[in-house]
Structure formats: C-alpha cells, structure tokens
Amino acid sequence: MKMKKRAVGVLAATFAAAAMPVMAASPASADQGDCQYYLHEAGYQVGPKATSGCEAGSRFSPIAYGDCLSQLLNIGVRIEHAHRACGLAGA
Known part of the structure; x- marks a missing residue:
C-alpha cells in the first residue's frame, strides 16, 4: 500500500511539472509577431510601417x-483587418 501511495505521488508531481510551462506560457501567447503574421496572411506586405504599427x-x-x-x-x-491585427498585437 505504501508503494502505491508513493507511485501516485510521483505521478502527480510529474504531471504538475509537465503542466507548469504550458500554464505559464498561455497568457503571453500573442504579440507583434501574431499581428504581422495576420497581416501577411490577409494579403498585406509587411514592411517597416506595418511592423511599426504592430510594435x-x-x-x-x-x-x-x-x-x-x-x-x-x-x-x-482595411479597418476590419487593422482591428484584428492590433487585437492580436496587444493580447
């Protein structure tokens, strides 16, 4: 029985250690790179001015x-693209 409790404890600790980086990275997942990528995928040329806007x-x-x-x-x-891109930059 003692061995079973220890195994459960080890599994719980392993799971917590594996989940920690995922939980820590989630809030800061969007940035200016997401903004630039969105604009690129929407068909815009992402040059210095677009980069500056996203920044x-x-x-x-x-x-x-x-x-x-x-x-x-x-x-x-276009306004709908700008709203989405800026939302991604600041999210």
Whole structure:
C-alpha cells in the first residue's frame, strides 16, 4: 500500500511539472509577431510601417491599440483587418 501511495505521488508531481510551462506560457501567447503574421496572411506586405504599427500595439499602455490602429489604417490596411491585427498585437 505504501508503494502505491508513493507511485501516485510521483505521478502527480510529474504531471504538475509537465503542466507548469504550458500554464505559464498561455497568457503571453500573442504579440507583434501574431499581428504581422495576420497581416501577411490577409494579403498585406509587411514592411517597416506595418511592423511599426504592430510594435505600437504590443506596448502595454492605454493608447497602444489606438496607435496601432492609426498606423495600420494610414498605410491602407482595411479597418476590419487593422482591428484584428492590433487585437492580436496587444493580447
């Protein structure tokens, strides 16, 4: 019986250790790279101006989303694509 409890304890510890990196990585999974990739997949050329917009959106500030949106709209990104890309940058 003692051996069985020990085995269960080892399995629980192993599971917890394996799950920890996944739980720690989840909140910060979106960034400016996701924004750029989304724009690329939507058919836009991702150059320095698009990169700058995505970078602006990835900053943690109250005006970051607006900066991202403004920069992307100024280079001709459609509004629905700009909203989605900036959301990905700041998520």
